[in-house]
Amino acid sequence: MAVHECDVCVIGGGITAALLIERLAALKPNLRITAVEAGRSIFDRQNRPTYHRRAIEYGEHPWHDDYIEDQQAKGMISMTMAVGGQALHWGGACNRFSAEDLRLKSLYGLADDWPIEWDELERYYVQAEHRLNVAGDPSPYAEDRRSAPYAQPAMPLSFNLQVLKKWAEQSGLKFSPLPMARNITGPTDGRGACGLYDTCGEVCPTGARYSPDYTYQQMIAAKKVTLHDRTLIRRLTLADGRDTIAAAVGHHQDRPNDPTEYRARLFVLASGQCWSSHLLLLSASSRFPNGVANRSGLVGRYMNGHKFISAQASIAEETFPGQNLTHSLISREYFRCAPGQPFVRHDTRVWESSAGREPRLRAADGRLLLGDELLNDWRARALDGSSVRLRTYYDSHPSADSRLTLDPASKNRYGDPLPKIEHRLDAAAAAREGATLAHCTAVFERMVKASGGRLTGAPTVSSYWDHPAGGCRMGTDPAHSVCDSFGRSHDHENLFVIGAPTLPTGGCTNGTLTFVALSLRSAERIAEAV
Amino acid sequence: MKRRQALKALTAAAAVPWLRVELRADEIPQEQVFVLRDVAPTVLPSAIGANGQHEAVDNFLRWIREYKEGVALSHGYGDPRLVKSGPTPAPSYTQQLIALQQAAQARGGRFGALALETRRELLDAALRAADVRTLPGRPDGKHVVADLMAHYFRSSAANDLCYRAQIGRHTYRAIRVTTVRPAPLRG
Numbered sequence: 001m002a003v004h005e006c007d008v009c010v011i012g013g014g015i016t017a018a019l020l021i022e023r024l025a026a027l028k029p030n031l032r033i034t035a036v037e038a039g040r041s042i043f044d045r046q047n048r049p050t051y052h053r054r055a056i057e058y059g060e061h062p063w064h065d066d067y068i069e070d071q072q073a074k075g076m077i078s079m080t081m082a083v084g085g086q087a088l089h090w091g092g093a094c095n096r097f098s099a100e101d102l103r104l105k106s107l108y109g110l111a112d113d114w115p116i117e118w119d120e121l122e123r124y125y126v127q128a129e130h131r132l133n134v135a136g137d138p139s140p141y142a143e144d145r146r147s148a149p150y151a152q153p154a155m156p157l158s159f160n161l162q163v164l165k166k167w168a169e170q171s172g173l174k175f176s177p178l179p180m181a182r183n184i185t186g187p188t189d190g191r192g193a194c195g196l197y198d199t200c201g202e203v204c205p206t207g208a209r210y211s212p213d214y215t216y217q218q219m220i221a222a223k224k225v226t227l228h229d230r231t232l233i234r235r236l237t238l239a240d241g242r243d244t245i246a247a248a249v250g251h252h253q254d255r256p257n258d259p260t261e262y263r264a265r266l267f268v269l270a271s272g273q274c275w276s277s278h279l280l281l282l283s284a285s286s287r288f289p290n291g292v293a294n295r296s297g298l299v300g301r302y303m304n305g306h307k308f309i310s311a312q313a314s315i316a317e318e319t320f321p322g323q324n325l326t327h328s329l330i331s332r333e334y335f336r337c338a339p340g341q342p343f344v345r346h347d348t349r350v351w352e353s354s355a356g357r358e359p360r361l362r363a364a365d366g367r368l369l370l371g372d373e374l375l376n377d378w379r380a381r382a383l384d385g386s387s388v389r390l391r392t393y394y395d396s397h398p399s400a401d402s403r404l405t406l407d408p409a410s411k412n413r414y415g416d417p418l419p420k421i422e423h424r425l426d427a428a429a430a431a432r433e434g435a436t437l438a439h440c441t442a443v444f445e446r447m448v449k450a451s452g453g454r455l456t457g458a459p460t461v462s463s464y465w466d467h468p469a470g471g472c473r474m475g476t477d478p479a480h481s482v483c484d485s486f487g488r489s490h491d492h493e494n495l496f497v498i499g500a501p502t503l504p505t506g507g508c509t510n511g512t513l514t515f516v517a518l519s520l521r522s523a524e525r526i527a528e529a530v
Numbered sequence: 531m532k533r534r535q536a537l538k539a540l541t542a543a544a545a546v547p548w549l550r551v552e553l554r555a556d557e558i559p560q561e562q563v564f565v566l567r568d569v570a571p572t573v574l575p576s577a578i579g580a581n582g583q584h585e586a587v588d589n590f591l592r593w594i595r596e597y598k599e600g601v602a603l604s605h606g607y608g609d610p611r612l613v614k615s616g617p618t619p620a621p622s623y624t625q626q627l628i629a630l631q632q633a634a635q636a637r638g639g640r641f642g643a644l645a646l647e648t649r650r651e652l653l654d655a656a657l658r659a660a661d662v663r664t665l666p667g668r669p670d671g672k673h674v675v676a677d678l679m680a681h682y683f684r685s686s687a688a689n690d691l692c693y694r695a696q697i698g699r700h701t702y703r704a705i706r707v708t709t710v711r712p713a714p715l716r717g
Contacts, residue, residue, distance in 0.1 A: 056700055057593060058615065059668055061602045069612065079610045158708040184705065195702040202604070205702075322689050322699025323708045359683040359692070361657075361665040361676065368654045370646075374665075374683065375575040379692050464608045 002260040006034040009264035012271035013037030014085025016499030016519040018212035023523035025224035038232040039082035049205040062203035075421030084213040092181040092209040094134040095509040098335040111397040115485040124517035136179030158323040160352040170450035175329040181210035200326045236283040269497045276501040277471035278419040293489040300404035304506035305465035309440040311390045315453035319386040321354035346394035347509040353389040357382045392440045395508040399426040467511035472501035486525035556618040562627035568642040586682045619671035
């Protein structure tokens with residue numbers, strides 16, 4: 001068996017690993033840090049304009065071979081497994097959670113409190129926003145206090161979003177531009193400036209939208225990290241007679257019969273909400289029969305994220321769809337829930353849309369439309385007001401049975417059972433589902449009624465939980481949590497879990513900024529520990 | 531060899547089957563390209579003019595030529611699935627254009643010379659036979675005419691034409707350009 005030794009072994013190569021390593025290398029410049037990622041490196045930025053074009057013209061996936069066909073999880077929302085992870089093709093939304101997310105139990109008697117104070121997390125939000133070069137404006141809600149400005153002013157609102165902001169605010173809700181991790185004011189950190197290709201969620205031709213592959217390339221060039229890609233870690237092994245982790249054992253895709261043992265003083269599990277819990281469960285041994293870091297029995301439990309409610313509206317105002325489809329407005333009006341009121345928390349989002357106003361082949365009576373007829377039919381519908389896309393991400397508290405389990409019916413090439421994720425609400429959250437839908441529908445109706453618009457259909461609840469997290473929740477009590485607030489395992493002093501898996505609850509807006517902020521906080525503790 | 535003689539020889543060579551240049555599997559034969567160009571003025575808007583229609587067909591032919599088989603398509607998000615692109619649609623496009631030409635001849639001649647309602651009838655039948663119910667989001671290989679229409683009408687240029695404005699969806703734009711009402715379309 002090949003042996004690789006380092007000071008810190010980071011398992012996973014996504015956005016939280018990238019920013020943790022960058023911070024760790026700054027705090028302890030001489031640390032030998034190795035990152036091990038199951039997927040491949042896709043360091044071909046020169047090809048991205050071509051990938052962008054082909055994604056639009058052919059629907060091709062712009063990140064070639066960013067998946068491992070026999071390493072997929074049931075219930076996972078993305079197939080991507082590559083250096084950079086799902087943040088290779090994220091939209092770049094960088095919303096903060098609010099103080100209420102950290103105090104659900106204390107304020108509302110629901111779910112659990114986080115073992116961290118808001119003011120402390122807020123400082124790491126600032127760090128994360130600067131590392132990601134987030135463009136944003138201060139929230140119009142005074143409760144959303146911040147200790148420092150964003151790295152850049154907000155992405156300027158398109159003409160369409162200016163129209164929609166005016167429209168939406170007639171309801172009394174206050175909206176602001178969605179904070180985005182995009183280079184707005186010019187090239188920064190080796191990445192280009194935004195050229196509004198408007199395909200952030202697929203591929204950014206200029207690199208303006210933050211993408212971790214740039215960070216890895218810079219760190220590799222500066223010898224801050226050794227990257228072993230295409231290497232799947234399958235087990236964590238314990239030191240003889242001690243509870244510390246001795247090694248991570250993995251297989252390179254080209255050498256399936258020749259495992260490599262990674263020995264390190266400290267291990268950081270940065271494999272996201274799915275593969276972090278999976279590896280811990282797979283690493284069961286006679287001393288830890290339920291898996292590593294799992295004396296509490298909570299690894300793979302309280303899998304969270306949030307559900308969302310979507311709707312389309314038709315309004316009288318004129319817009320020009322296609323200006324900036326990936327940018328949106330956000331209202332944080334319902335981040336807080338007044339005491340004594342039925343509990344509901346959600347963000348409220350507004351996008352430009354062309355839904356229902358697209359070109360069509362047949363008229364309403366089924367007649368085939370040709371050439372000018374098709375254009376005239378399209379134009380008549382397109383210029384008669386506008387469509388608006390509405391969405392709320394709402395607070396969806398998981399039960400202990402919201403789980404990731406090992407699925408014996410599905411195995412990878414090594415015979416390891418693959419993960420199966422099944423999200424479940426806790427009893428209180430399940431009981432208020434109907435009221436939440438009614439509330440969000442009422443918010444949408446209030447918005448359209450204030451301006452003479454209409455909803456074009458009944459709002460619908462998502463079939464999956466977005467921005468998934470959980471599985472290794474943090475807490476102060478080892479009986480009720482997997483790790484402390486820094487991600488340090490209660491059971492193994494040299495094992496940290498970072499980012500998404502550590503969240504006790506998934507908030508009611510995009511989670512990536514929170515995953516990164518928590519990881520930057522973990523980096524400081526890891527630097528002290530190693 | 532004089533130029534005229536060379537041309538004569540090349541023409542003669544082309545008549546010998548084993549000397550013919552093999553048509554690539556991802557291309558439509560020239561005869562059927564003529565049919566496609568004959569159909570284009572019926573299914574594309576007159577506002578882009580004959581040159582614009584010719585260019586739209588050229589762009590579609592380029593799309594066919596550059597089509598790649600067996601490539602992973604967007605996995606999607608939420609409920610991802612691995613789907614790969616199918617075989618090149620060029621051979622079925624060719625057959626569909628031959629069939630359309632034959633149907634047109636049976637109704638009196640060249641497609642473009644038929645009465646509008648006859649052309650509509652022929653296309654309607656062809657699209658129903660190919661199970662084309664809606665305008666595809668992008669060409670999907672079901673029928674060459676629906677795919678030509680999708681390739682044009684789903685484009686950024688067609689979006690601009692519809693709104694009579696320079697929106698430039700999915701093209702490089704300075705951010706400041708999008709912060710104001712789009713300029714009217716030129717021409």
